[in-house]
Amino acid sequence: MFVGHFGVAAAVKAAEPRVPLWSLMLATQFLDVIFIGLYMAGGVESFRAVTSGTYGEALIDAGYTHSLLGALLLSALYGGVAAWRWGRKPGLVLGALVFSHWLLDLLVHRADLPLLPGNAGDLPLLGLGLWQTPWATAVIEGVLLAAGAVLYFRSVRRRATDTRRALVAGAVMSLLLVAGLAVDVLS
Template identity: 80%
Template sequence: MFIGHFGLAAAVKAAQPRVPLWSLMLATQFLDVVFVVLYLAGGIESFQAVAPGTYGEALINAQYTHSLLGSLLLSALYGGFGAWRWGRRAGTVLGLMVFSHWVLDLLVHRADLPLLPGNAGDLPLLGLGLWQTPWATAVIEAVLLVAGAIFYFRSVRQRASITWRAIVSGGVMALLLVLGLAVDILS
């Protein structure tokens, strides 16, 4: 699940026009951004290929960022920043967007998502494994992408007269969605 996260951000932007689009996009990937930082910081988190060259065929070891409690804490941190910067409502929306990453990952990941950071207590790992059915994952991502794009472009058209800002904003969003879909299809 990659482009599906961005499709959801576009749909939320349509409903929450005062929340900056870049902050929604970053929110949907915040768990992965922190994962990369921990990966680069000495392998605190890691991943391994299960069947290289196939869609979603990696087993992640994101015992902190992608644990249920870890994702809730990172959601609160990001939401707190959003509340400080743009107000309580924006902070709540941004915190929920960060957590939406974990929920969507729960659908597609194999059982590799722990409940507690570091898999404390050696509790069962979660994941419904939709990545094992690539066509179903692609359909869900396409639906999220198309729905998000439709909601976003409708809201831009309704809220603003045709201005350079609206044209550039819509163009950037379209470019990001097309690039994301291309990356998703090619990977």
């Protein structure tokens, strides 16, 4: 799941037009941004190849960023900073959007998502494994991206004071949709 997260951000932007788009996009990828930092910081978190030639070819060891408790804490952190900057409602929206990443990852990941940071207690790992069915993953990501693009375009068109602005927004979202679907097909 990669571009599907951005589709969710576009849908949220349609409902919450005052929240900056960049903060929505970052929120959807915040867990992965922190994961990359921990990966680069000496392999605190890592990934390894499992089956070549399939979608989602890696099993992640993201025991902190992608644990249920870790995702909740990172969501609260992001939402708290956003609330301080833009107010309570945008903070709640952005915090929930960060957590949506974990929920979508639960759908696609193999069983590699721990409940507690560092898999404390050696509890069962979670993941429904949709990545093992590449066409289904691509369909779900495409639907999320298309739905987000349509909702965003309709929102811009409703709020636009001129047709030109609505057309530009529609063109940008159409390009994102095509690029996102191309990434899904090529990966």
